[in-house]
Amino acid sequence: MLVQEILKSKAGSGVVTVSLFASVAEAAKVMADNRFGTVVVSADGEYPDGILSERDIVRELAKDGAGCLSEPVSGYMTKELVTCTSQSNVGEVLQQMTDGRFRHMPVVEEDGKLIGIITLGDAVKAQLAQVAMEKDALQDMIMGH
Numbered sequence: 604m605l606v607q608e609i610l611k612s613k614a615g616s617g618v619v620t621v622s623l624f625a626s627v628a629e630a631a632k633v634m635a636d637n638r639f640g641t642v643v644v645s646a647d648g649e650y651p652d653g654i655l656s657e658r659d660i661v662r663e664l665a666k667d668g669a670g671c672l673s674e675p676v677s678g679y680m681t682k683e684l685v686t687c688t689s690q691s692n693v694g695e696v697l698q699q700m701t702d703g704r705f706r707h708m709p710v711v712e713e714d715g716k717l718i719g720i721i722t723l724g725d726a727v728k729a730q731l732a733q734v735a736m737e738k739d740a741l742q743d744m745i746m747g748h
Contacts, residue, residue: 604733606696606710607689609726610719618709618717620645623652627663627679628672630655641707643717644680651709651717653680686711689718693733697726 620643621630630642634657644653655676663671663679671679686709687696700708700723710719 604693604729605689606687606691606693606719606721609693609721609729610689610710613719613721613725618643618720620648620651620717621655621676622646623677624675626673627655627660627676630676631660631672640722641720643709643720644676645717649717650715651684651686651711653677653682654684654707654709655680656705656707684709686715687721688713693726693729696721697723697730700726 619633619637619639621633623644623646625633625644630644633642634640641654641656643651644655645651653676659679659681660671685699685703685705687699689710689712691710696708700706706723708721709717710721712718
């Protein structure tokens with residue numbers, strides 16, 4: 604299964620991003636309002652510059668206190684993004700997320716333009732659906748259908 608199948612099944616249009624200069628508090632509000640666990644950080648809204656997660660915010664709150672909330676996200680975001688394309692294999696993406704211990708992956712076109720984001724849950728759901736389909740096909744073959 605390819606990432607493009609996950610993107611087709613997800614509701615909504617586009618990816619919500621925040622500016623490099625948005626405060627951590629503004630990014631947290633965007634995440635809360637949209638019920639997201641992460642937000643892509645982008646200078647132009649089209650190409651990802653980083654990603655900020657709930658975990659990043661909590662870690663900084665614990666380390667530096669509430670003062671970090673007024674700071675720009677550019678100082679707290681993960682800058683070295685791991686991305687995939689719509690043609691990436693879901694199994695491989697799931698392995699990358701598991702190995703890297705992260706739950707969100709931006710999906711980009713070949714030129715790096717942001718087209719979506721998938722979650723660990725999206726990838727697991729897709730894999731389970733594929734396994735169920737294969738199981739049903741094997742059962743039908745065994746039963747002679």
